[in-house]
Structure formats: structure tokens, C-alpha cells
Amino acid sequence: SSTKNPAIPAPLPSALATARIIEDIGSIQYPEGFKSPKPELNVNAKQGKFRYDRDFLLQFMAVCKEKPDSLPPLDAIGLEPADQSFPIT
Amino acid sequence: QEVDMQAQADTIRTVFSDPTNFNVKHPLYSPWTLWFDSPATKGRNLPQTPMTSFPQTPVPHTPGGIAAQGWMEDIKKVITFDSVEEFWGLYNNIVPPSQLPQKANYYLFKEGIIPAWEDEANKNGGKWSIQLPRDKNRAVVDKMWLYTMLAAIGETFDPLLTSGEGGEQPTSLITGVIVSTRPQFYRISLWTRTAPTGAAGADDDKLRERIESIGRHFKTNVLGYPEGQRLAGALATEVEFLSHKDSEKKGKQAKKIVV
Incomplete structure (x- = not known):
């Protein structure tokens, strides 16, 4: 768990917190090797209202590892992994 | 060569081109809230955490709200998110269902919808599970x-909304999804805003067709089973739909739809 050390300055806002919302999904160029969302899902898409297929979404799994600022400490809400070595029988 | 600072600031950088300094993110069709409960969250005064990091659990303002209130005190709001990038940040820092305790539930619902059938958005609906x-x-x-x-x-559960055909699209029928862990089984559920009532008429037939197409998509494209495969067995059920109103009848007159 995190202990507060006053000597360490507060971290800069994360890219997640400062990034703008994409308004036109069709205008985004993805780097080579990355797929765009399937165009048929967003034919009449309104600004900021997009659908994304699974293959597109899965590309983020290995990239977006950073814990969101708004995620509370999991133990504080009673959300902890079960001890797998002693299953209740 | 001189770098044009303004041009550089205006350049669109997705998380794929710059994982730490990306400047655009992918908005979700709707914001979603993840909720959690388990024996560890029940009847226990959890340690106080700062208000900013521990959102208050709301109480549903519905007639059934009073009955649900005790349960609402046990269920914990984990996070609300509205971008693809934030979803994965959450996913990569949370416990997967296989490692949860044996009586736990994750509820992922659209923001503003309480994961209970008493909520206005759920009360006339049902669930595929x-x-x-x-x-x-x-x-x-x-x-x-x-x-x-x-x-x-990704808002791709409803084939009617993802066909790519033009025109004004109807509202999504999906309100949320749930995974439950129990000592003997897992259950995955998909909640819908409406449910066919079985009344005679074209509207109910049309709704039933739409609900069935969502169920088929759930079974084949999402869960990965062949369409015709039968799944029921010891501790196992088919992919089946039941309205919340029929669920209350405890199986007596329950009209299940199976795909």
C-alpha cells in the first residue's frame, strides 16, 4: 500500500486525466500494425458516441497498464484475491 | 531542423503511438460503473477512505428502494470510467473472477443505473445468463x-445496432453485465432494459426477436459456443433469458427463452 511521503512531490496529472476525447474516430491514424475500429460500427456515429469491436479493444490490453487515479485501494473496499492455496471445500 | 511547438502540440497522439504522453483518448458510448460485493464487504464497517477516492454508494429512489437498501450498503462502487484507456487501466489493476472469493459479484452497469431490478432502467427488463x-x-x-x-x-451486444445500416438507431437495450462466483459454479449475466411479456401482438414479437438476437450473439460471438450446442448439465445451464418479473415467480410460470 502507498505511504505518503511529504518529501516526494505530487505526481504530474496522468496522460489519462489530461487527454482529450476523440471527436471524429474516422480521422485517427493508428500506427502500423494497429487496427482501427470496424468502420461499419460507426457509420452514423455522433460526436463521442462510438462503438468498438473486440479486436480493436484488445489492442489496448498490453498498453494501458497504469492504475486509474480514481481507483480506490482495493483492500479498502474489501476487494482482495482469495487465497488460492487453501480453497474452502 | 526547428521543431514547430504548436504543430507538435496539435499532433494527435494515441496511446499506441505514445503510451505515457498520449493526448487523445477513446470515449465510450456510455460511461460505466463497476460495483463489487462479497462476504468481505457485507455487514462490515470498512475503513474510511478519502471522499475523492471512495465514491458514495447511492440508494435507489424507487418503491423497491427500501427493500434494496440493506443490500445497497453491502455493495461497493469501485469506479466509474468513460474511456477505453481507463477501462484497461482498471482491468490491469483489479482481481479477475477466477481469483475472487467464492461468493463474490462484479456488476458493470451504465452510469446512473443501480445494479438491481428495482432500478427504473431494469424493472421492466430481464437477463440473459x-x-x-x-x-x-x-x-x-x-x-x-x-x-x-x-x-x-464497446456497445456491440445488440446486432440491431451494429449492422451498419443507416437511419436513426434505437436505444441500446443493455443496462449492465454481472459475473458471480459461487462455491460450485460461475454465472455470467447480461441485463436488458425491456423483456417480452408474452402478450399477443407484433410489438412483443419484435422485441422477443431482438432479445433473442442479443442472446445468440452473447452465446456465439461473446462466450464462443457453437450456435446449436446444448450446454445444460450438472451445475450448468443453457444461455437462457428470464424477465425480472418472471424471476420473482420462482420458476412457477417462468417463461424462459433459450438460444
Whole structure:
């Protein structure tokens, strides 16, 4: 768990917190090797209202590892992994 | 060569081109809230955490709200998110279903919808669900839950809305998805805003068709079963739909739809 050390300055806002919302999904160029969302899902898409297929979404799994600022400490809400070595029988 | 600072600032950088300094993110069709409960969250005064990091759990303002209130005190709001990038940040820092305690539930619902049938958005609806024996499915439940969440946040559960055909599109029928862990099985559920009532008429037939197409998509494209495969067995059910109103009848007159 995190202990507060006053000597360490507060971290800069994360890219997640400062990034703008994409308004036109069709205008985004993805780097080579990355797929765009399937165009048929967003034919009449309104600004900021997009659908994304699974293959597109899965590309983020290995990239977006950073814990969101708004995620509370999991133990504080009673959300902890079960001890797998002693299953209740 | 001189770098044009303004041009550089205006350049669109997705998380794929710059994982730490990206400047655009992918908005979700709707914001979603993840809720959690388990024996560890029940009847226990959890340590106080700062208000900013521990959102208050609201109480539903519905007639059934009073009955649900005790339960609402036990269920914990984990996070609300509205972008693809934030979803994955959450996913990569949370416990997968296979490692949860044996009586736990994740509820992923659209923001503003309480994960209870008493909520206005759920009370006339129902759920597609599948029950899977725990031992045989421990290795696959995490992937099934991930794919269920991705279809929810990607808003691709309803084939009517993803066909790519033009015109004004109707509202999504999906309100949320749930995974439950129990000593003997897992259950994954998909909640809908409406449910066919069985009344005679074209409207109900049309709704039933739409609900069935969502169920078929859930079974084949999301969970990965062949369309015709029968799944029921010891501790296992088919992919089946039941309205919340019929669920209350405890099976007596329950009209299940199976795909």
C-alpha cells in the first residue's frame, strides 16, 4: 500500500486525466500494425458516441497498464484475491 | 531542423503511438460503473477512505428502494470510467473472477443505473445468463467475463445496432453485465432494459426477436459456443433469458427463452 511521503512531490496529472476525447474516430491514424475500429460500427456515429469491436479493444490490453487515479485501494473496499492455496471445500 | 511547438502540440497522439504522453483518448458510448460485493464487504464497517477516492454508494429512489437498501450498503462502487484507456487501466489493476472469493459479484452497469431490478432502467427488463460449473471453467471464466465486458462497453451486444445500416438507431437495450462466483459454479449475466411479456401482438414479437438476437450473439460471438450446442448439465445451464418479473415467480410460470 502507498505511504505518503511529504518529501516526494505530487505526481504530474496522468496522460489519462489530461487527454482529450476523440471527436471524429474516422480521422485517427493508428500506427502500423494497429487496427482501427470496424468502420461499419460507426457509420452514423455522433460526436463521442462510438462503438468498438473486440479486436480493436484488445489492442489496448498490453498498453494501458497504469492504475486509474480514481481507483480506490482495493483492500479498502474489501476487494482482495482469495487465497488460492487453501480453497474452502 | 526547428521543431514547430504548436504543430507538435496539435499532433494527435494515441496511446499506441505514445503510451505515457498520449493526448487523445477513446470515449465510450456510455460511461460505466463497476460495483463489487462479497462476504468481505457485507455487514462490515470498512475503513474510511478519502471522499475523492471512495465514491458514495447511492440508494435507489424507487418503491423497491427500501427493500434494496440493506443490500445497497453491502455493495461497493469501485469506479466509474468513460474511456477505453481507463477501462484497461482498471482491468490491469483489479482481481479477475477466477481469483475472487467464492461468493463474490462484479456488476458493470451504465452510469446512473443501480445494479438491481428495482432500478427504473431494469424493472421492466430481464437477463440473459449462463451458469458454468466452477471446476471445469476456472481457466476460461476470466476470458468470458472480459469478452462480456468488452461487448458491453464497446456497445456491440445488440446486432440491431451494429449492422451498419443507416437511419436513426434505437436505444441500446443493455443496462449492465454481472459475473458471480459461487462455491460450485460461475454465472455470467447480461441485463436488458425491456423483456417480452408474452402478450399477443407484433410489438412483443419484435422485441422477443431482438432479445433473442442479443442472446445468440452473447452465446456465439461473446462466450464462443457453437450456435446449436446444448450446454445444460450438472451445475450448468443453457444461455437462457428470464424477465425480472418472471424471476420473482420462482420458476412457477417462468417463461424462459433459450438460444
